[in-house]
Amino acid sequence: MIQESSESDAGKRQRFREIRVFLRLTLENSLSTVGLAIIVLFIIIAITAPFIVPYPKQAEGTPEIANQLLPPNWQHLFGTDELGRDLFSRVVFGARISLVTSASVVASAIALGLPLGALAGYYGERIGAIIMRVTDMFLAFPPLLLALAVAATLGGSLINAVLALIITWWPWYTRLAYGQAVTTRNLPYVDSARAIGVGNFRIIVRHILPATLAPILVQATLDLGSAIISVAGLSFLGLGAQPPTPDWGLMVNTGRTYFLQHWWYATFPGLAILILVLGFNLLGDAIREAVDPKLSRRRLI
């Protein structure tokens, strides 16, 4: 008991210091600030979408044939699509879909993979081996094929695309958590905690899981970007969002037929994908640099 509380005191102080340094390192980096700014901007846009777009009904799918395929002008900043709908409104609404779907994919993958990996790493032996074998199997499966197979079986829809990606992605988090759990399990203070008789559950929750946080955070931020591209890719193949959903990938796909003479249709949704993913990657990169002991060693000292 005594040892645990003194550990937690020192541990807490150590962790506070780490968090402060971490935050400072992250925000000091100008690139990461840009990344964060982009993400925040898109989130704000997504939340306020119905109030800020000029043509909310068109964003949801109401056609306006008279205005079809207009180039960008003052009434339609990004031009209009083949059914006359304002692309700016649709791209803005698409932000909601992209943010929600990528967050769902990553959150679910973590929710599934993290506990599995932590358990496998902590208990080791038989349970660990079984879990890791299955994980390895999924990891070795070409990700595109897995996603395609699931999406094709379940039928094309946004939800099914998200499901397909969750099934493809959870193993990465399991492996990540497993590695961290194994390292942490062997640390002296965890050993002693166990020796005193602290319950396994408490140990996992209070010591193992927090240790996995840093690498998972890095991976999650980067994965949010990848998830957006993957959902867009599946929609591009027709296995994701269905018309008239204003999904960015779907818009690039439909825009393909028209892009030779109507360049704006496929360009703007794709640009939106690029910028948002860039934001996540900038932030993720900065976090990774802040977390990686080797690169930041010189600065800490």
Place this chain on the structure above:
Amino acid sequence: MPKGIWQYTARRAIHAFAVIVGVLVITFVVSHVIPGKPAALWVGAHPTAEQIQRATEELGFNKPLYEQFYIYVTNLLRGDLGVSIRTHDTVLSDVARGLTSTLELIIAAFVIAIGAGIVVGVFSASKRDHVPDHFGRLAAIFSVSMPPFWLAMIFQIVFSQTLHWFPLAGRMSTDVSILYPLKSITGFNLIDSLLTLNFVAFQDSLWHLVLPALALAAYPFGLTVRMVRTMMIEVLQENYTRSALAWGLPGRLILMKYALKNAVSSTIIALGMSFAYTLTGAFLDELIFVWPGLGTYTALSILSLDYPAIMGAVIIVAIFYVVINLLVDILQAFLDPRVTL
């Protein structure tokens, strides 16, 4: 040679084999669960009910699932991947044709990515925290964030439609393929045209390869730049580099010899790991550039529910994927003593 590497290799190989078997089973089950009458595809556009029934019996689709699987596996072991319901050709020939096309694209992309990536990465690392470094890092991160299908389309609009520098799509021009027919030896147009001294076909194939390869190279390029830069910086910070500097060896020599070697090996490992992403990118790239490769073949097979073709394509891709991962794992064990065997 690290201790225990043969055992490690053997273990990973068995593991890889198990994975391929798993892929086989899963794909078979999935592709037969999708509702549809594959025999209808065989017969044609407006078949009568009897024709479909007859084709179903002839092609063996009315047999129970496990029996169909058994037949499939026994044929597979003999090298018979079945007949594509869509093309009526053997899946093996279809896939072989598509495979060389796709490989040519992927290899070209990787060559560009590694070449340009190393150059930019080294330059960036040597001018760390100065303007060139920022450009390098920005370029890397932009490349990695690109949606591959979008970049391909932008290239088409800019370099083909507007500037007319490169052809829009396809692997070869029609006139060239008729007037200067290319004999297919390896399946790689660039190699075959040089082997047969068909210079016109070489130039034409090369021109058709540029845009798709560039679009596909974006992601591995970004990855390479980042890895090379990181490794170079790390190595430059290492003690022995500092002591080498202390001894007075010229700076450039140090950069080139010591740092680059380490960087390259890690880059190769990183590229191996990016193979999955690049494969996905190749699929989409092929669709946009109408490249007659495995990606297009798989997409068409899935769209028409051509079971044997789907299985064949998936198996080949899975084998490739697994083998590459295996090689990367072994390479990593070989080069990095920290990896536990």
Place this chain on the structure above:
Amino acid sequence: MSQRKTARWIIGVVILIIVIAAGGVGYYYQTQQRPAAPKIVTYAAISEMVTLDPSTEFSNSIMVLCNLYEPLIWYKPWMSPPFVPGLATSWESADSSQTWTFHLRQGVKFHDGSPFNATAVKYSIERAMSLGMGAAYIWSPVKEVNVLDTYTVQFILSSPTPLDVIATASYAAWMISPKVDVIAKSAGFTSASDWFNAGHDDGTGAYTITKWDPQSEVVMQKFPDYWGGWSSDQFDTAVIRVVRDETVQEQMLKSGEIQIAQQVPFADIASLQNDPNLKVNISPQYQNLVGMFNNKKFPFNITLIRQAVSYAVPYQEIVTGVLHGFGNQSIGPIPYGMPGHFNDLPQYTYDMTKAKQLMAQAGYPNGGFTVLLTYLTGDSREQGTAEMLKSSLKDLGIEVDIRAMTWNEQWSLAQGDAMKAQDIFVMYWWPTILTPYDFLLNLFHSETTPVFNLGYYYHPEFDQLIDQAYAIEGTDKTQAYTLYWKAEKMVVDDAASLFLWDLTDIHIVRSSISGFKYNPAYTTTVFFYQLHVAG
């Protein structure tokens, strides 16, 4: 030390320059060496081809077969009557069209050199019938084929049938040389079928096949002994190149890489019409888009609701918006230009007031239900139509769930339990033989198991009408078409399906080529023999 290094660099660069220069010289030499370019015309096809057996082929190879083979009679809709002598110069029927006699053209040779005669006709028809695949069923009423003399052949049928219409079919009606079995065996193939599908032909057509790579390219060479003769401005070589992407077709057409494009994005046609290097050919196409209502399941088992929805479709907007003006709203189930199309059939228009009235009459003034509409994935025109329908039906209070599916999946769903099937099945239909019976039989005739009547419209009076019409079509066309009119009016009044739009065919040809005229009876086909190098 650095001197040596510099020397090495210089040597390396010099070698590189020499290699590139050598390549350049080789390139130049090769282009000079090229023999005089034969006259080649290239046609970009949007779909790939699969098989090449003229007796069983039922798919995209039609564009190839039409150039390699000939039928007894050609169907040319702009002529009156549209039946034009092909390999038969005249024909007559007897016994209320149960006996047909054809008089054959003389002096015609097959590609293998043997003469075309009545034995060849007998062989071709019997081969199609015995193989029983593809469109062979069109010959099902044939009881016997008799060779009366070298150039006269007689068909005895089991029931009255318009055999002249059948003889013009673009599938299963090709005349094949009886020698194919022998030729195939001597070439090492087990059957003539295998020989055909490996890329060989033996017909009487103007071209013969030299390269068969059905997923990418088919090359045909002129047959010098073609009975029609050749002039110097016709094409020696015809190439069909598979270009699956309409945008790429457009690009290749503009750059001159191909000379004829099958399909380009409709949105771009207006600008292409202004291009002096291109000629845009607009013609009716015997193909239409229908939305088959699920007549068995709620809500579309209620006639009033079907009619209400038929009034809620923005037909004109779809034609101008989705088809960019290149199409027509359907009048009845038979497409514009086809025999059996009647302009005086009733037609639904976009009339929301009437639609709402009918819904109220049916007891659902505010709608309040959801229906499933399936369409073909990847087809942008079907997608646009579906989206327009979805948006429009919202005003009736009907929520339409539109879903893109592959053909196979869609069809499977509809062939299963009608209660679980889709509510609106959007699909194209096009005829195998040029009679309204083809549309009416396949789409609306009662079936025991659903094949293509995917709306499950089962009405015995309708069946009777069309069966009778087909029986007398050979002898009394006027009466037959009166019956067809009655039957068509029935399905329109009943709103058995949504009659959306008739396709317009747009083939674009470079101005350097003259003579192209699209014949909707032979869908997607370019008859290369008709083309000339423009003066």
